[in-house]
Amino acid sequence: MAILSYIEAVTLAMREEMKRDKDVFVLGEDVGIRGGVFRATNGLYEEFGENRVIDTPLAESAIVGVGIGAALYGLRPIAEIQFADFIFPAANQIISEAAKMRYRSNNDWNVPMVIRAPYGGGVHGALYHSQSVEAVFTNVPGLKIIAPSTPYDVKGLLKAAIRDNDPVLFFEHKRLYRLVKGEVPETDYTLPIGKAEVKREGDDVTVITYGLMVHYALQAAEKLEKDGINVHILDLRSLQPLDKEGIIEATKKTGKVIIIHEDNKTGGVGGEVSAIIAEEALFELDAPIKRLAGEDIPAMPYSPPLEKEYMLNPEKIAKAIKELAEF
C-alpha cells in the first residue's frame, strides 16, 4: 500500500478512472500541459493526450456548460474549477442545468459529471483564493457534494463520483493537498457517497466536521485526551446527501455535539446538521448544540494576522470542546 499525499490521491483516482473508462475526460483551465495550477492533473495530458485533457478558454460557465453537453452526449467529464472561489460564474449552469436535468426530463436525460474545485484557506490566498463555497450549493437538490479529508477517502470518493450518474461537486481542501499523507490502496475501491465516517471514537463530546477541520479536531482530541476528555469525531465526507443516521448515531454517542467548519457560520452546513439533530434527536442532548465556524465576514483576509485570526486551529477547537465537555 502506497503512502500518498491528498493531491496525489486526486490524480491517481482520475488516472485510474480514465484508464478504466475511455469516456472519462478532463477539462478546465491549465489542466493540460501545465497539469493544473496545483498539479492535480499532473501527467494526465502526457498519458491521455489533448483530446481527453482539455485546456479550455478562461470561462467557467462554458467549462461547466460544455461539460454538461458532453455528459448528455454520453461522456463522463471531470471539470476543474481552478479555485472554488471562481465557481460562481458557473452557478447558473450548475444550479439550473446540471442539478435539474434528470428531474426536469422525467429521467430521460442525466448529467454524469464531476466538478472538482479546490477550496479553503490557510494558504495566504486572501479573499478570493480561500473561500469555502459548499453551503451555497447545499440547498440545491439534484447535486451531490463531497468534501473529503484524507487521501484514502479522496481516492474512494472521487472514483465513486466519476462513476456516479448524477452531477457531483467535489471540493478538495487546498491546504490538505500537501499537508496530509496517508495510505492509499492500489486496489480499485470506491466509497459510498452520503456516508459519514467516525474518524475517532470517544464518549464525552461529539465533533461533527469535514475537510481540514477533521485533522484539527483530531489534534485537539489528542490534546484533550490528556485532560481526560474523550472526543468522538464524525467526518461528514458528503455534504449532500448528509448522512442523517450517522449524525444521529454520533449524537447519541455523547449527548454533546459541536459542529465545526471553516466556512462562515451563518448559513453554513452546520446549520443543517444542527437542525437535523434538533428535529430528530433532541432528547439525546445534554447540552446546546454548538457551532464553531468561520466568522461572518465576506471572506478570509490576506494579511497574515487576520488570516490566522479567521482560521480555526487545534487550540481554538480544543478550547471549545473543553467548554462543552464541562457544560
Place this chain on the structure above:
Amino acid sequence: MAILSYIEAVTLAMREEMKRDKDVFVLGEDVGIRGGVFRATNGLYEEFGENRVIDTPLAESAIVGVGIGAALYGLRPIAEIQFADFIFPAANQIISEAAKMRYRSNNDWNVPMVIRAPYGGGVHGALYHSQSVEAVFTNVPGLKIIAPSTPYDVKGLLKAAIRDNDPVLFFEHKRLYRLVKGEVPETDYTLPIGKAEVKREGDDVTVITYGLMVHYALQAAEKLEKDGINVHILDLRSLQPLDKEGIIEATKKTGKVIIIHEDNKTGGVGGEVSAIIAEEALFELDAPIKRLAGEDIPAMPYSPPLEKEYMLNPEKIAKAIKELAEF
C-alpha cells in the same frame, strides 16, 4: 390610509423613493414601457423617463454588474430580476462583487443597490418560475436579504432597502402580488432591516416563517384556535441578518417551535433558524424543533396535482402545528 395590494406597495415604495432622491433609478428586463412583466414598475417610465427606468438587454450578470458600477459611481440602482429563478447568471456579480466590495476595499467603496426578484410558487410557474432561491444567498456575508409578507412591510422595508448603503436582495413572493391587500400609510415610513415581527400572539406553539407562508400560518392558526390551540407566529421578514433575539423570544413564548418555509427543506433558511435556537435556547424547548418545508426536489412541477402536492397550505400547516401542540 389606502388599501393596497402587495405589488402596489412595491410600486409605491419605488415611486416615493425616486421622487425623494434623484439618484434612485430602476433597471431590468421589460421594466420600461411594459412596466415589468408583473407590472411592478407600472407608471415609472412615464413618470421618470427612460433615463431612470432602463430596459436592459437580456443579461442578468450585466443588470447586476452595471448596477454595481452605477452604485459605485454614487447612484442608487434598483435592479429587477424578472423571476428569482433567473438570478443565477448574476450569482458571481452578487456574491463575489456586491457582497464583498465594502469589506475588500476596507470601507472605501460600497454598493448601495437593491436587487428585487419575484420568487415562490403556486402560480403554475413550473420548475423555473416558482423557485425560492433565498437560501443560496444566506451564506454570503455582506448581503442583506428581505422577504416581506404584507403590503405594509413591503413599503417600509423596500424603502429601507433603497436607502441602505449596502446591497440588499429583496424577494417578493409573486403569489402575494395580488392575493394580499392591506393598509399602507401614505406617510414616508421605513422599517428596520433585520427585525422580525410577531404577526400573531399565542402560547401553545411558535411558528417561525416568512413570505406567503405567514398567511397560510395565520389561516391555520385561526382554524386551530377553535381546537383550543393558540399559535404564536413570528414573521422573519429579514433573512439576513436574522433577528436572533426575536427568534429566541418567540421560542421562549411557547417552548415548541415549528419553522415553515416554501423553499426546500435541506439547506433552507429553517436550518439556520433551528441551529440558532438549538445553540442559544435549547433549554427553553419542550419538543424537538420541527421544520415543515418544500420537498427536496429540484423545483416545483408544472402539472397541477404535483404543484399542489409540493405547496404547503393551511391544512398541512395546521396538521403539523397540531401534532407539535400535542407532543
Place this chain on the structure above:
Amino acid sequence: MIPVNSHQSLGLQDKDVLNMYYYMLLARKVDERMWLLNRSGKIPFVISCQGQEAAQVGAAFALIKGEDYILPYYRDVGVVLVFGMTPRDLMLSAYAKAEDPNSGGRQMPGHFGNKKLKTVSGSSPVTTQVPHAVGIALGAKIKQERLVAFTTFGEGSSNQGDFHEGANFAGVHKLPVIFMVENNKYAISVPVKKQLPVDSVAVRGAGYGMPGVSVDGNNPFEVYAAVRAARERAINGEGPTLLEAVMYRLVPHSSDDDDRAYRTREEVEEAKKRDPIFLLERYLYDVDLLDDKKHQEILDKVMKEVNEATEYAEHAPYPDIKTIMDHVYEG
C-alpha cells in the same frame, strides 16, 4: 416574396417542399389550438412559434434525424415536429399530463426534450443550451462521430454570457455546432434596438472565427440552404457557424403578455403580410404544387391530427402525486 422556382436549385424536391408546408402548417395549427385552449381556461400557458415556422422547419429539414442533436428553444414547435415530436406529445405537455415525453408534465410547454429524438431537454433560463450544444459537439469530436449539434435562441438571449462563452469555445475547438438566432425583433417588450447595438447578430460570427450569416427567416428555402451549408462545414471539421434568421413574432410573447402595451397594431398588421405560412402558400400555388383541393386536404389532415391530439391529451391522466420525489437522483 419567395422567388418563383427557387426550391429546385437548392436540392429540394417538390415533395420536400410540400412536406415543409405541412410541418409549418402543423406547427401553426398546434399553436393556435393552444391559444384557444388557454383562453378557454383549459391550459395555463402558451408560448408561440407563430411567425417563425419557416425558419424552424427550413432549418430542421437540413439536419439529419437520428444523427444530429437538436437543442431547441421554447418557440421551436416547427423544429421538434420535424424531428419526430408529435402533436399529441405537444398537447400532452400543454396539458401537463403524465405521458408528456418532454418532462412528464413537470415543465411548461415549450420545454422540449426527448432522448430518443436526440432532442435535448431545455430549461427556462435562456441561452443555457448554447454551451450544451457545444459540449455535444465536443463529445462527437472526441468520439469521432459525424454529426452536428444544432441550437437556437432569440436575439435577446444572444446577449447572455453563455452565448459568448459557448461560441468562443466552439470556435477554438472548431466544433460541429450550428447556432441559429431566431431574430423576431422583440424580447418580450424590448425591441431589438434596445437589445443590440448592431443590425444583425450575425456580425458577431467574425469575433468567433466563424461565418456569420443572416437570412430571411420567412423563407424556408433560404434557411434550409444556410443550415445545410453550415452542416457541411461542421461535418467536414471546418467548425461552427452562426446563423441569424430574421422574422417577426406575430403574437404576444406568451399567453401572459399583452403586446398592445409596447407595439402598434399597424406594425403587427404590416408584419402579417410577410407571414411565412402565407408566403409559402402563395409560392406553392405559383409553382403549381398546390391548388384549393390539395390545400384543403393538407389542412384537413393537420386539423385531424390537432383535434385527435387535443382530445387525447385532454383525457390523459395527470402524473400520480406519488411520483413527485422520483428522479431527483438515479434509482
Place this chain on the structure above:
Amino acid sequence: MIPVNSHQSLGLQDKDVLNMYYYMLLARKVDERMWLLNRSGKIPFVISCQGQEAAQVGAAFALIKGEDYILPYYRDVGVVLVFGMTPRDLMLSAYAKAEDPNSGGRQMPGHFGNKKLKTVSGSSPVTTQVPHAVGIALGAKIKQERLVAFTTFGEGSSNQGDFHEGANFAGVHKLPVIFMVENNKYAISVPVKKQLPVDSVAVRGAGYGMPGVSVDGNNPFEVYAAVRAARERAINGEGPTLLEAVMYRLVPHSSDDDDRAYRTREEVEEAKKRDPIFLLERYLYDVDLLDDKKHQEILDKVMKEVNEATEYAEHAPYPDIKTIMDHVYEG
C-alpha cells in the same frame, strides 16, 4: 522599433515622454523588487506587470486624472501609478499592512482600489470589472458628467460572459467607456490560440457596434493615441471603444507559477528583445532626450522611491486583528 520622432505628432511633449519613461521604469522596478522580496520570503505573492508597462502607462497618460475612473486589472501597476498610487502604497499592499490604501491588507497585491484616485476596487474573479465600468459610464451619462470609465483585462479574460454582456450594454447605450485588452499571449499556461479562435480580440468590437482597434502594446505612444481617440469618442457621446494592446508577458504568471512547463526559453528571450522599457530607452537616446547621465538620474530617483517604499512598508504595522469584523456592512 518605435519610429523616431513619433511622439510630437501625437501631441506628446518631450517632458511627457520622459515622464512616461519614468513611470514605466518605476512600475518595472517596483515589480522587480516584489519578486526579490517574494523569493527571499518576505512577501507571499507577486503578480507582474513586466512587459506591459508601455501599454499601461501610455493608456493612463491619455486619461484625465481626477475626472476619469479606472478599473484596472491585477497587472496594471503602470496604470495605477500614473493615476496617483505611490510605490509606498503598492509595497504596503504587498506586505499586507494596515495602511495599504487598496484594502488595508485584506486583498492580495494587484487588487487595486482607491476612491480618492477614482481607482475602483478590483477582485480576483476576472472580468467582473467590465460591467462595473459600464455602470460607471451609465452613471456619468445619467448625471450628464463628462468623463470616461477605463477598464483593462487580459485576452483570456475577454472570453468570460461578463465581457460580452458589458460590451453589449455599453454599445446599446453608447456609453463613455473604454475597454482595453492587454493581450500578453498567455492566460497562465494557455496560449492565445487555445483561448481565441481569432487573431485579435479587437475584431469583436464590430459585434458591439464599436470600433475595435489593435495596437502595438510595446509602443506607449501608439497606445496613448488610441486611448486618446477613444476618450474623444466617448466624451462626445459616440460610445465605447474596444482596444487591444499586444505585448508579451515577460515573466511567469505569478510568483506561484513556473512558466518553463509550457513555453520555451527561446520564445521568452525573443520577446525580451521587444521589452518595452528597452525600446523606449532606445527611442529616448535616439531622439536625444536621454543620455547616460540623465538615465542614471532617473534610475536613481526610481530606486530611491522603491527603496523607501520597501523600507516603510516592511516596518509598517499589520492591521489589528480586532478589525477583522469591520466593514462587512456600513457602520
